[in-house]
Structures are given as C-alpha cells and as structure tokens.
Amino acid sequence: MAADLAHLSPLLIVCCVGLGILLLDVFADPKQPKTFIGYVAVVGLLVALAATGWLFATGGVLLTQPYFAVALTLDPFALFGFALILVVAILTTLASVHYLPSQRCEWGEYYSLVVFASLGMMVMVAAADLITMFVGLEIMSVAIYVLAGFKRQSPFAIEAAMKYFFLGAFATGFLLYGLAFVYGATGSTNLNVVAEHFAKNDPGLYGIVIVIMMIVAFGFKIAAVPFHMWTPDVYEGSPSPIAGLMAGGVKTAAFLALARVFLTAFGGADFENLAISWREVFYWLAILTMTVGNILAVVQQNVKRMLAYSSISHAGYILIGIVASRSVDGGAVAGSGLFFYLLAYALSSVGAFAVVSMLGKDGEEDITYGNLAGFAYRHGFAALCMVIFMASLAGIPPTAGFLGKYLVFTDALAATHMNLLPLVLVAVVNSMIGVYYYLKVIVFMYMREPRREFETIRSVPMGIAFGLAALVVVVCGSFPDTTIRWSAKAATGNPSADSAISAASVIDVPAPVATTAK
Amino acid sequence: MEQVIFWILAIGTVASSVAVIVPPMGRNPVHGALSLVVAFFFLAGLYVMLVAHLVAVLQVLIYAGAIVVLFLFVIMLLNIQSEDLGHPRPTISKLIGVIAVGFVSIVLIGFILKDKGMAEPPVGLPSDSTFGTVKTVGNLLYTSYIVPFELTSILLLVAVIGAVIMAKRRL
Structure with missing residues (x-):
C-alpha cells in the first residue's frame, strides 16, 4: 500500500500542487501580482517530473493494491506520457x-x-x-x-470557449455511448478484461x-478531419499559451489514450476483420487529416490559425504511427516512432505558441504574418527559437521533428499487417506542402522590414520556456540516442500485463463483500 | 404482464422525447422542458424493469428533479418569446440530421430483426438479488471504482472553479 502511494506520486503530487496553489491564491494579497503562484506551480510540477523520471528509470511499476491496479497502470508507456505532459504544462x-x-x-x-x-x-494516459x-x-x-475562455x-x-465546450460535450456523449456498448458487450470496462x-x-x-463511437469521440479530441472544425477558432480565441497546451498536451494525452484503448482493448484479430476495421478508418482519416490540414494552413493569414491547421495536419502524421502500431500480447505497443513524434511535435508546438504569446500585447486576435515582419531584428533569440520550431514542425533536420517523421515513416514501412506505402507517400508529399507555410514565417521574420511598431511582451520566463523547448528539440534531433531509447522503452508497454489481468478479475465480482483492502 | 408494462414505458419514453422538440409542445421551451420530465419518468420506469433501482431513483431525483428545474429557471430567466425563435424553416443541416438519424435507426432495427444482434447481450447480467441495490453500488464505488470515484471529486472541483471564473462578474 505504501509502495503504491510512492508509485502514484506523480499523480498525487500534481493533485496536491493544484489544490495548494488554489489555496495560495485565496490567501494571497489581491492587489499584488500573481506571478509567484505560477512559479510555485512550476516548482511543484518539476517535483512531479522528477518522481516520474525515477519511476521511468525503474522501468515501470505494478500497483499491488488490486483496486488501484484495475484503474491505473504505471507502465513506461504511461510514464513517458506523464513526462511529456508535465514538461508541456511547465x-x-x-x-x-x-x-x-x-x-x-x-x-x-x-x-x-x-x-x-x-x-x-x-x-488519461495511465488509465487501465x-x-x-x-x-x-x-x-x-x-x-x-x-482556460480557452x-x-x-x-x-x-x-x-x-463556447465552441469548444459544445463540441467537446457532444464528443463526450459519443464516448459515453461507446463505453456503454463496451460494457454491454463484455460486462466490464477494464481494458484487459x-x-x-x-x-x-x-x-x-x-x-x-463501439469502433464508430470511439473514433468520433477521439476524433474530436485529436482534431482529425472531419472533426476538426472547432480547432482554428478555438486556438485563435484562446490565450496563446493555452493554445500551446491544447496543441501539445491535450493532443498528446488524447493520442496516447487512443493508442492504449484501441491497441489494448480492440487490438484483437476479430476487430481487423469487422466490416469497419478501425485501422482502415484511421488510415483514411490520416490521409484526409494531413491533406485538408495542410491545404487550409497554406491559405491562412493569421499565424495562430496557421498553427492550428498545422496541428491538424500533424494529427494526421501521428495517426500513421497509430495505424502502424500493433498490439503485442494484448497491451504492448509496437512502433516507438509514435512516441518520438509526439515528443517532437508537442515541444515544437508549445514552443511556437510561446513565441506567439510574445506578440500578445493588446489586440492578440489578429497576429498576421505582417505582424511578424522584422521580428528577428528586435527579438533575435525568440526569432531563432521560432526558426527551430518551424523547422521541426516542417521536418527539417537536425531537429526532432525530422527524426520523428523519419521514425514514424520507417515504422509504417516496416509494418507487416498492412501495406502503408501509399500512406507514407501521401505524408511525404504533405510534408513538402508544409514546408511552404512554415518557411513563410521565417521569411517574414528575417527578410521583411517591420511594417509598424508593435508592442511585445518582454518576459524572461517566457524566454526560458521557448528557449528550453528549442534546446530540447535541437538536442533530440542531433543526439537522438537517449530519446530513441526512451521511446523504445515506452513502446514496450506494461512489464507484466498478466498480473494486471488477474487483478482485473476482481472487478467482475459485483458481490458486496469484496476482499478487504490491506 | 412485463411485456405490457415494457411497451407502455417504451412508447411513453419515445413519444414524450419526440414531444420535447416537435411542435406543438416543442414550440414553447417551457412545455418542451416539461415533456422532458415526463420522458425521464418513463425512463426511470425502464430502469426499474432492468432491476437497476438505484439508477431509477437517481434518475428521478437528479434529472427530473434537479436538472430540469434548472432548465426551467434558465428558460424563464431568458424569457424567450416565440417570435424570438423565428419561424422554423427547413435547413440543409436539419435535412442531414434527419437522414443521419434515419440511417442509424434503420441499420439498428435491421440488425435486431435480422439476427437479434442487439437483442441479447453476450454477457448475462448478474442475476444476484443484490444487483443494482444501493449497497452493491456503494461497495463497488469504494472498492473496484475507488480511483475514478476519487477523481470525480477533482472533476467537480474543476467544474466549480470554472463556473466561478466564467460567470462571476468581478474576480
């Protein structure tokens, strides 16, 4: 029990940090700036990140308390997700x-x-x-x-906020219907059962x-075409750092949860042979998402909307990683490219939105390319970081984005269960289209004279945020050995899925006198 | 006997649900909300027939009792007149909605008639006499589902914070 609590420490610490800073805010002087609360949150999240690192180094843990084990798994898959989410939140x-x-x-x-x-x-990513x-x-x-509103x-x-709320509630409805059908068909909600x-x-x-309901529900959360309509409006209206959290964090969590649900629970051969196989659906969704996202990104004038459409097209690339993955022994996820790509994509988009936040002073609704003109002469460091993020999103070496694409494409080509060559070809063509609008940002920042004076936010922590993200993106792209090892570790899945199943059988007993907790 | 009660409840549920949105009831939001109460009561009856007593009670208490009352308050506060709603005219999205709903219903009904795909769940429900009672559900909440149960408290907290942030006039 005590060991379990230590193993759950990343979740518990984050929970306590959330509650703590809520109280801190209540007792803080309302006239003083609230900056220090942000720093306290960062410190707390760093502690949680350290705890996650410790658990990841031990290679994932099994919860011994059966009621915890049926609800959560702390395998390297989940811990990799924890680390990524915590970094994005910080x-x-x-x-x-x-x-x-x-x-x-x-x-x-x-x-x-x-x-x-x-x-x-x-x-979400740890849920069993x-x-x-x-x-x-x-x-x-x-x-x-x-946060969006x-x-x-x-x-x-x-x-x-309204758009996101209504469409999100709608998607939740689909998810719940799907879950109800899962329970109706199997009598359990545990993924292993x-x-x-x-x-x-x-x-x-x-x-x-089940497959249709789940795909609609997750499609909304990962903003795959045709469930993407809300994305540009929501990203544009939200505070820029929150748009980064949505692009980096929400998408990462939704993709990892999707991978776990589909590969663990619906990974069996019977699901491949259905009239509607989810792998086939994701195959076509990936093509649609990449192409539509990219083409619409090209015509955007607003940088935030462009980044929103770019995040849609990236959802398509990540879907390739999902299609290429295959569950091994009920649970493990093959295809480490997926993890590397998520890392590269999440950090690049969070960083890009952090740079965009700089331009946020008064009248943020309209950050056009014109506003970026001459940005490099006034904010050399921020512009340099933006170049790195754009290169990474476009997939230009030596950034992490290039390697992520490379790994996902090799995973897809190595997949034996499906011929994914057409998908990879579409993805490569799309990457080339993408280079156009990412380069456009760089061209405007470096090669255009500033049209008019515009105010920017000068902030050291903001600089640290995009500086760190850029550093990680470059380091992961240039010296990828460690990150690839981590991704491979995350892809191996649960150290022993069997014991999780045996623990899960507890849940089948609806008797009131279940075993007493120790 | 059970069949007769089921059909009464089922037809009642569908009819009162349709009345929520379809004129003449649906033209007036208050009438629509009231037919929603009726639908919830019929649904509660269906839950009783499924031996889910607790769910039936919660259905009446929470949905029919609390949520619809909230609906009514909101509708009355907004004070929508029928001229504000405008004249109902057929739009392309309504047509798509009708087609989609019709398609799904035909597919589902077809499957049920063809091979009883939906009629019999593959897993038999526990025939235990304690099934669906408050005690059983409570036990499950504090054992097998303790983690989601505790997390729900965080969810409610976040929802409360969100409501205050969005709605309070001065923060």
Missing part, C-alpha cells in the same frame, strides 16, 4: 506568467486549472479502465474549456458500433 506556465497581466486576466485560478488539466491528461479514462478526459476537458472580456475568447473477452468472442455488431 512550459505553458512559464509562458503564461507575464502574458496574463498583459491581457488583463491575471487570476490565480489559471495556474490551478493548468495543473488540474495536466492531472486529467496524466490520468475506461471509466477512469473518461473521468481523466473530463477533468482535462472541463479545465481546458475554462479565460480572457473573458474578449468576444473571441467567449466564442472559443475487454481485450480478453473480445479475444474469445466475436465482437460482431457491437464491435462496429
């Missing part, structure tokens, strides 16, 4: 501390909502049970709905309904 917080006062919306609850959102994401995953998803979503005085922010059941029984019509 960078978001750092980018926010001086951004909020400039937007006149500096309320301490912001930081606790960011922390709780990350807690929800962490629960669909109910737990659902609660995690809701914690994350509710916090992000509010945090600049309450701006009509764009209200629009963003569901997988065991579907290994023995033909999913049939239930399988089709």
Whole structure:
C-alpha cells in the first residue's frame, strides 16, 4: 500500500500542487501580482517530473493494491506520457506568467486549472479502465474549456470557449455511448478484461458500433478531419499559451489514450476483420487529416490559425504511427516512432505558441504574418527559437521533428499487417506542402522590414520556456540516442500485463463483500 | 404482464422525447422542458424493469428533479418569446440530421430483426438479488471504482472553479 502511494506520486503530487496553489491564491494579497503562484506551480510540477523520471528509470511499476491496479497502470508507456505532459504544462506556465497581466486576466485560478488539466491528461494516459479514462478526459476537458475562455472580456475568447465546450460535450456523449456498448458487450470496462473477452468472442455488431463511437469521440479530441472544425477558432480565441497546451498536451494525452484503448482493448484479430476495421478508418482519416490540414494552413493569414491547421495536419502524421502500431500480447505497443513524434511535435508546438504569446500585447486576435515582419531584428533569440520550431514542425533536420517523421515513416514501412506505402507517400508529399507555410514565417521574420511598431511582451520566463523547448528539440534531433531509447522503452508497454489481468478479475465480482483492502 | 408494462414505458419514453422538440409542445421551451420530465419518468420506469433501482431513483431525483428545474429557471430567466425563435424553416443541416438519424435507426432495427444482434447481450447480467441495490453500488464505488470515484471529486472541483471564473462578474 505504501509502495503504491510512492508509485502514484506523480499523480498525487500534481493533485496536491493544484489544490495548494488554489489555496495560495485565496490567501494571497489581491492587489499584488500573481506571478509567484505560477512559479510555485512550476516548482511543484518539476517535483512531479522528477518522481516520474525515477519511476521511468525503474522501468515501470505494478500497483499491488488490486483496486488501484484495475484503474491505473504505471507502465513506461504511461510514464513517458506523464513526462511529456508535465514538461508541456511547465512550459505553458512559464509562458503564461507575464502574458496574463498583459491581457488583463491575471487570476490565480489559471495556474490551478493548468495543473488540474495536466492531472486529467496524466490520468488519461495511465488509465487501465475506461471509466477512469473518461473521468481523466473530463477533468482535462472541463479545465481546458475554462482556460480557452479565460480572457473573458474578449468576444473571441467567449466564442472559443463556447465552441469548444459544445463540441467537446457532444464528443463526450459519443464516448459515453461507446463505453456503454463496451460494457454491454463484455460486462466490464477494464481494458484487459475487454481485450480478453473480445479475444474469445466475436465482437460482431457491437464491435462496429463501439469502433464508430470511439473514433468520433477521439476524433474530436485529436482534431482529425472531419472533426476538426472547432480547432482554428478555438486556438485563435484562446490565450496563446493555452493554445500551446491544447496543441501539445491535450493532443498528446488524447493520442496516447487512443493508442492504449484501441491497441489494448480492440487490438484483437476479430476487430481487423469487422466490416469497419478501425485501422482502415484511421488510415483514411490520416490521409484526409494531413491533406485538408495542410491545404487550409497554406491559405491562412493569421499565424495562430496557421498553427492550428498545422496541428491538424500533424494529427494526421501521428495517426500513421497509430495505424502502424500493433498490439503485442494484448497491451504492448509496437512502433516507438509514435512516441518520438509526439515528443517532437508537442515541444515544437508549445514552443511556437510561446513565441506567439510574445506578440500578445493588446489586440492578440489578429497576429498576421505582417505582424511578424522584422521580428528577428528586435527579438533575435525568440526569432531563432521560432526558426527551430518551424523547422521541426516542417521536418527539417537536425531537429526532432525530422527524426520523428523519419521514425514514424520507417515504422509504417516496416509494418507487416498492412501495406502503408501509399500512406507514407501521401505524408511525404504533405510534408513538402508544409514546408511552404512554415518557411513563410521565417521569411517574414528575417527578410521583411517591420511594417509598424508593435508592442511585445518582454518576459524572461517566457524566454526560458521557448528557449528550453528549442534546446530540447535541437538536442533530440542531433543526439537522438537517449530519446530513441526512451521511446523504445515506452513502446514496450506494461512489464507484466498478466498480473494486471488477474487483478482485473476482481472487478467482475459485483458481490458486496469484496476482499478487504490491506 | 412485463411485456405490457415494457411497451407502455417504451412508447411513453419515445413519444414524450419526440414531444420535447416537435411542435406543438416543442414550440414553447417551457412545455418542451416539461415533456422532458415526463420522458425521464418513463425512463426511470425502464430502469426499474432492468432491476437497476438505484439508477431509477437517481434518475428521478437528479434529472427530473434537479436538472430540469434548472432548465426551467434558465428558460424563464431568458424569457424567450416565440417570435424570438423565428419561424422554423427547413435547413440543409436539419435535412442531414434527419437522414443521419434515419440511417442509424434503420441499420439498428435491421440488425435486431435480422439476427437479434442487439437483442441479447453476450454477457448475462448478474442475476444476484443484490444487483443494482444501493449497497452493491456503494461497495463497488469504494472498492473496484475507488480511483475514478476519487477523481470525480477533482472533476467537480474543476467544474466549480470554472463556473466561478466564467460567470462571476468581478474576480
């Protein structure tokens, strides 16, 4: 029991940090700036990151308490997700501390909502049970709905929050219907039990309904075409650091949860042979998402909208990693490229949005390319970091984005269960289209004279945020050995899925006198 | 006997749900909300037939009791007149909605008629006499589902913070 609590420490620390800074805000002097709350949050998240690192170094742990084990798994897969989410949350917080006062919306609850959102994401990626995953998803979503509309005085922010809320609630409805059908078909919500059941029984019509519902629900969260309509408006109206959290954190969590649910619970051969196989659906969704996202990104004039469409097209590339992955022995995820890509993509987009936050002073709704003109002459370091992020998103070496694409494509070409060559070709063509609009940013920053004076936020923590992100992106791209090793470790999955299944069988007993907890 | 009660409840649920959005009831938001209460009561009856007593009670208490009352308050506070709603006219999105719903219903009904795909769940429900009682559900909440149960408290906290942030006039 005590060991379990130590193993759950990343989650517990994040939870306590969220509650702590909420209280700190209550007792803080309302006239003083709330910057220090952000720093406290960063320190707390760093502690959680250290705990995650310790667990990751031990190679994942098994929870001994059966009621914890049925709900959460702390395998390297989940711990990799924890680390990524925590880093994204830390960078978001750092980018926010001086951004909020400039937007006149500096309320301490912001930081606790960011922390709780990350807690929800962490629960999602660690969930071994669909109910737990659902609660995690809701914690994350509710916090992000509010953060999207945090600049309450701006009509764009209200629009963003409303759109995101209604479509998110709609997607949640689909997810819940899907979960209800899973429970109806198998009598359990535990992923391992569901997988065991579907290994023995033909999913049939239930399988089709479940797959459709789940794909719609996750499609909204990862913003895959045709469920992407909300993305540009929401990213544009949200505070820029929160747009970074959505692009980097929410998408990472949703993709990892999607990978775990589909590869663990619906990874069986019977699901491949359904009239609607989820792998086929994701195959076509990936093509659609990459192409539509890229083409619409080309025509954007607003940088935030461009980044939103670029994040849509990246969802397509990540879907290739999902299609190429294959569950091994019920649970393990093959294809380490997926993890590397998520890392590269999350850090690049968080960093890019952190740089965009600099331009946020008064009138953020309209950050056009023209506003970026001559940016490099006034903010050399920020412009340099932006170049790195754009190169990484475009997939130009020596950045992590290039290597991520390379690894995902090799995974796809090595996949034996499906011929993914056409998919990879579409992806390569799309990457080339992408280079156009990413380079456009660089051209405007370096080669155009500033059209007019515009105010920027000068903030050291913001600089640290995008500086760190750029450093990691370059280091992971140039010296990738360690990161590739970590990704491979994350891809090996649960150290012993069997014991999780035996623990999960506890859940089948609805008897009131279940075993007493020790 | 059970069949008769089921059909009464099922037809009642569908009819009152349709009445929520379809004129003449649906034209007036208050009438719509009230037919929603009726639908919830019929649904509660269906839950009783499924031996889910606790869910049935919660359905009446929370949905019919609390949530619809909240609906009514909001509707009355907004004070929507029928001229504000405008004249209902067919739009392309409504057409798409009708087609989608019709398609899904036909597929589902077809499957049920064809091979009873949905009629019998592959896993038999526990026939235990304690199934669905408050005691059983409570036990499960504090054992197998303790983690999601505790996390729900965080979810509620986040929702409360969010409501205050979004709605409070001065922070």
